[in-house]
Amino acid sequence: MRREPTFARLDQLAAWHEQQADPLARPFRRGVEILEHQQSAALFRRMVGNRAATDPNRLNLVGMLPLDAPGRWCERHGYRCTVSNGSIGVMAQRSDEPPVVARLGDTLVWNGEKITVQERPGLVTPPREDDAMGELVQWLGDQLDEDERIAQAACWDEWSDVWTARPPQASYERYTVVDYLDDVVVAVTPENADADSVGQHVARHDPARVLREVGAKRQLLDASNADCSPACRRDHTFSGSCALRWMGPVSEIDGEPWVRNEDGRQVPAPMVTTKWTLRLLALSYADRPGYRAEWRP
Known part of the structure; x- marks a missing residue:
């Protein structure tokens, strides 16, 4: 036998x-x-x-841990808990306090007053998105400064930033782009292209539009490069300056990506992330000195 x-x-x-x-x-x-x-x-x-999970003071987040164990352990200390299925990612929160976020291999510790996280040995917290893309942010800011400088230099008073295409009114006139006083900004005399198309293009990209675009792009840069709360270094939320940081942790159910919002609910993962936004912004300046091939989206 x-x-x-x-x-x-x-x-x-x-x-x-x-x-x-x-x-x-x-x-x-x-x-x-x-x-x-x-x-x-x-x-x-x-x-x-x-x-x-029987130790009231410590809970090791190991792969064999039942999914309901972190919730039971956190509730013992007055916290509500959300567990990411499949990865043992845990977010515990008490009333309006900042959430405590831990991942597989970490240890939840109760010190008698609150729950803290002891990261597993050798764990290196990955750099934040804005840290990793810091050079791209700086380079983009330089390009926007240059666009603004040139657009402002093209204006001779505070009203001259709006240009209009003016077709010729007589056979002896040329196609021109004019300012608010109907003074000629530039004469449009292309050798091969259609004068009206070139004139309309120049007028539509007048200093006023360039300055609006610079302002909008700067707001995107500010949002993507803003400081986060310490919790956002591990589990980015949807509030405040983190609006572009729907980075993760991203999980999948039946091939569909999802993330958790501040309430711990599962919501579809967004298509746009900070890194993607910055790379798309930089793409329009790909012909300028200093642009790097690895910045392409």
Whole structure:
């Protein structure tokens, strides 16, 4: 009679049942036997996870931890808890206090007054988006400064920033772009292109429009480069300066990406992120000195 192996720990026993339940490793095993090993493995994994959640002062976020264990542990200390299914990402919050965010491998610690996070050894918090793209932000700001300088230099008073295309009214007149006094800004005399198209293009890109675009793009830069609360270094939210930081953690359910909002609810992940926005802004200046190929979206 074959003897089953013995183990010193429950997690070892769970791993053995998981190995026995692998149909590729045991192709001749009957389906009912595979099912029994799967059920046994799940049971022992849950036992290990429940044991890990019994310490009221510390909770290690390990892969075998039942998904409901962090919630039960946090509720014990007056926190509501949201768990990211599949990655053991935990966000705990008490009343209106800033959320406490932890990931797989971290440890939740109760110090008698509040829950804190002890990061797993060797974990390096990734740089924030604005830190990683800092040089691109600086370069973009320089381009906008140059656009503004040139647009302002093209104006001779506070009303001369609006230009209008004026077709010739007689055979001896030329196609021109004029200012608010109907004075000629530039004569349009293309050798090959249509004069009206060129004139309309010049007028539509007058200093007033350039200055509006510079202002709008600067607001995007300010939003993407604004400081976040400490929690946003780990789990970006939707509020305040973080509006463009819907970076994650991004998870998937049936191929559909989603993130959690400030209330812990699952919402569809947005298509636009800070990094993507900055790269798209820089794309219009790709012909200027200093643009880098790695900045292309």
